[in-house]
Amino acid sequence: xxxxxxxxxxxxxxxxxxxxxxxxxxxxxxxxxxxxxxxxxxxxxxxxxxxxxxxxxxxxxxxxxxxxxxxxxxxxxxxxxxxxxxxxxxxxxxxxxxxxxxxxxxxxxxxxxxxxxxxxxxxxxxxxxxxxxxxxxxxxxxxxxxxxxxxxxxxxxxxxxxxxxxxxxxxxxxxxxxxxxxxxxxxxxxxxxxxxxxxxxxxxxxxxxxxxxxxxxxxxxxxxxxxxxxxxxxxxxxxxxxxxxxxxxxxxxxxxxxxxxxxxxxxxxxxxxxxxxxxxxxxxxxxxxxxx
Numbered sequence: 001x002x003x004x005x006x007x008x009x010x011x012x013x014x015x016x017x018x019x020x021x022x023x024x025x026x027x028x029x030x031x032x033x034x035x036x037x038x039x040x041x042x043x044x045x046x047x048x049x050x051x052x053x054x055x056x057x058x059x060x061x062x063x064x065x066x067x068x069x070x071x072x073x074x075x076x077x078x079x080x081x082x083x084x085x086x087x088x089x090x091x092x093x094x095x096x097x098x099x100x101x102x103x104x105x106x107x108x109x110x111x112x113x114x115x116x117x118x119x120x121x122x123x124x125x126x127x128x129x130x131x132x133x134x135x136x137x138x139x140x141x142x143x144x145x146x147x148x149x150x151x152x153x154x155x156x157x158x159x160x161x162x163x164x165x166x167x168x169x170x171x172x173x174x175x176x177x178x179x180x181x182x183x184x185x186x187x188x189x190x191x192x193x194x195x196x197x198x199x200x201x202x203x204x205x206x207x208x209x210x211x212x213x214x215x216x217x218x219x220x221x222x223x224x225x226x227x228x229x230x231x232x233x234x235x236x237x238x239x240x241x242x243x244x245x246x247x248x249x250x251x252x253x254x255x256x257x258x259x260x261x262x263x264x265x266x267x268x269x270x271x272x273x274x275x276x277x278x279x280x281x282x283x284x285x286x287x288x289x290x291x292x
Contacts, residue, residue: 006202027054085255086230087115095120111248112240114232126240134236137205144203149195156186160196164206164226165234169247171211171223171266197226204229209254212265212277225266227254246291250275253289 008018025045027035035042046052087095092110093103095117101109113119113129116136124132141161151157163177174193181188200206209225228234231248238244257264257278267274267286276287 003202025054026057028057083258085115085259087117087120088256088259089115089252091115092120111231111245111252112235114230114235116230116232119232130232130236130240133230133232137233137236140203140205145199145205149199156181156188157196159184159186160188160193161200161205162237164197164200165228165237167226168228168234168244169225169250171225173223205233207254207258209276210265211268213268227251246289249291250289253287257287 004018008016011018025031035045046054089107089110092115093106096106099106112126113124114133116133119129119132122129145151146154146157159181160177163180174190174197177193178188178190197206197208201208206226206228209227211223228251231251234244234248235241254264254276257276260280262278262280262285265277265279267277274286275289278285278287
């Protein structure tokens, strides 16, 4: 959904308008049966739109006609953001209702296989699950980033991605990445690293978590953390390692807080740190993630 604004900004000097239609639930022959059989899911779907009803397929056409008409000649880069994440653990359990395993066993699988619905719906072994996720990752990297931004040194870009993946849940800066690459005999500017991070964010591969100064009660713009859109993205690139479960559990908690509508920060108080400060209106909660 960030694409319309990005393209609108990029092409505005050529007087090219960029808008998109991102509707919610529209009742079709493909999903009518699902909602009839599952009243709870129907109620949940109807609780989110501004209008208490499903959309009609013809209404998508009306939206497109408006964007194609003269009435939208000064409208560009517009969209309604509706954050969509991979499955939460609660949703994963819904997908696995018929599975005889305990919630604890399914949690262990969820932490290893991630929350992509296509993986949750099947009964894949580890290798097959990661191959599916790798295909999704490669498609996003190729179509949304390298082609669009004309990245010619794919190997160097991929090394930056690998650094981020290796350091999920750790604070680092663009300068740290530049220094790391220099130690490997590679050269990349800080500006290029910032671009790479920005493009990965816009493609929803990574999510930035800024630091929050608990004493000064302000957001800091250095030494941020980055989290992956799904834990399985790390394992399809690096392979599964039980030692990384602690950082990936932190990844899961970060997105659970985001799903619940919180703005999420890293808590910082001089030399001390707490994993998350989650803010929603006048509410502020503090979360420390530990793996026993």
